Amino acid sequence: MVDLDKLIRPNILTLEPYRCARDDYKVGVLLDANENTHGPALTEVSELEDSLELNRYPDPHQHELKKNIVDFRNSQPNVHLNQSSPRLGVENLCLGVGSDESIDMLLRCVCTPGQDKLLTCPPTYGMYSICAVMNDVPVVKVPLTFPEFQLDVDAVARTVESDPQIKLVYLTSPGNPTGKLIKVDLVLDLLRRLANQNALVIVDEAYVDFTLGEDDEHSQSMSTLVNQYDNLVVFQTLSKSFGLAGIRLGITYCSKQLSYFLNAMKYPYNISSLTSSVALRATSTGLKVMRKYVDKIKKERAQLIENLSNIEGVGRNIGGLDSNFFLLEILDKNGVPSNELAHELYTKLASIDQVVVRFRGKELNCTGALRISVGTAAENTVLVSKFASALKELR
Ligand SMILES: Cc1ncc(COP(=O)(O)O)c(C=O)c1O
Incomplete structure (x- = not known):
């Protein structure tokens, strides 16, 4: 079991989430948020823009969008999903401004600058290290095996076991730049080996939908397993298979307990109304x-x-x-x-x-x-x- 009291930075553990009057009251004459109630400063407002009430702050919780996402992922469970394990729920999700924000948010939630570390498996996506540098978090590297470009479970596990300051292990599957899926069995081995370490294993699945066949019932995505492994975090994005890099929508899947803290620390209005309106369509009729x-x-x-x-x-x-x-x-x-x-x-x-x-x-x-x-x-x-x-x- 991951002990979140030890894993999460003390300042985040005690953070009181931002609340607005509209968390409690949503209808009537709304003069609570210093918005411009005349409307947007645009010479022409399209029907869509009008319906989105762009002069208002967006929904900080995005339940409807999260529901679409969990319904889609639950409809394609991983073969490793235990039948007794709870299905994904909206409480397992935290949305970000692209995966890049998800990466940064998790890092700031867990790693104390100048003290904690993260581990990557090169060759890999560059943003993990960039975020680490920005946050003054050293990066430990354990290469993927060569020429297979697979996870070296033993080397990663031994490195984490020998250094309690390593709090996050970043895997990219399918990999960038390798384009290769990391075998789910290997990730599961690692999750089990690290079950008693205070560290999280993150699987960045930006490209996971490209492993799907048109009629596949089962997915290679590990997102549905986060209620089964509390040390697993999965990132996805609408930037790749959904063709929506321009709207900036990233998804973090993790245990409900961890998700609570990520949602508490995110900027309340990070997902714009324009983004969520497009994302809602993409994750329903757009599938x-x-x-x-x-x-x-x-x-x-x-x-x-x-x-x-x-x-x-x-x-x-x-x-x-x-x-x-x-x-x-x-x-x-x-x-x-x-x-x-x-x-x-x-x-x-x-x-x-x-x-x-x-x-x-x-x-x-x-x-x-x-x-x-x-x-x-x-x-x-x-x-x-x-x-x-x-x-x-x-x-
Ligand atoms: C592995 C991986 N993760 C995340 C991202 C960034 O995703 P987003 O556009 O959601 O910030 C990329 C973009 O190239 C990527 O290759």
Whole structure:
């Protein structure tokens, strides 16, 4: 059992959540929040904007949106879900301004600056370390296994066991930049091994929907397991499979006890009315659109990898196929992965051909790698043709 009294920073443990008059009174002549009751300063207000009452503060609790999200995830439980374990409820959720806010919020909830640490498994998403630096929290690194890019359960567990200041273990599954799902069994092993440590294991599932088949009943998502493992926290976002990076909506799933503190410390109006109105549609009627796009992206991905692989100088996809991107090796004349060539190719594509991919060769065990997001069929065709001519010229 995680002892939240010991895990959470003392100032957060005693924090009184912000309350507004509208928590208690919602109707009538509302003159309690210093809003402008004349309305928004816009020359034209669309029907949608009008219905959203943009001059009013948004709902701090977002129950309806949370309900859509838990209904969706409960409808696709993980095979490891214990039948006696409670289903996900809205109390398990905390919403953030994208996962980036979720990452920062959890860190500030748990890690005392200059004292506590977090652990990452490189190669991984860069924001965990950036947030750590901003909060004066040292980062301990335990690499993913190579070349599998899987979790080294024993190494992570031993590192956490030997250093009680490590409070958070960040895993990305599917990984960025690896594009590979971390086997759920490995994460479960780690959760069990760390059950008596005062540390949380976070699984960042930004890309998890790309592991779904169109008709899959079961998901690889571990979000439904947070009532079963109180040391598990899962992050998701609407930025990827839902195609809504612009609205900034991130979701934290965790035990109800921990969720209480995250909700107590979040800025009360962090989710705007515009964001929640779009997110409500995406997580209800939009689910079938999300699945359709995920399916299309997966088909396009297979075609794109095949077409790129036929180009001389293109090596293997060194990561997995669990995401909407992949990690392609660029080889020099001798068939050796080359950072120099990969970086030149990246620069030429971006600055001359106006095709922008990501150079990831400096990430651990990713020498010579470009990370390529799968686009539409038309975008992918442009990519392949520019890629072929640029690489031919550079080699
Ligand atoms: C693993 C991972 N987590 C989180 C994010 C950021 O998500 P959001 O747009 O919700 O802040 C990204 C974005 O690239 C990501 O790759």
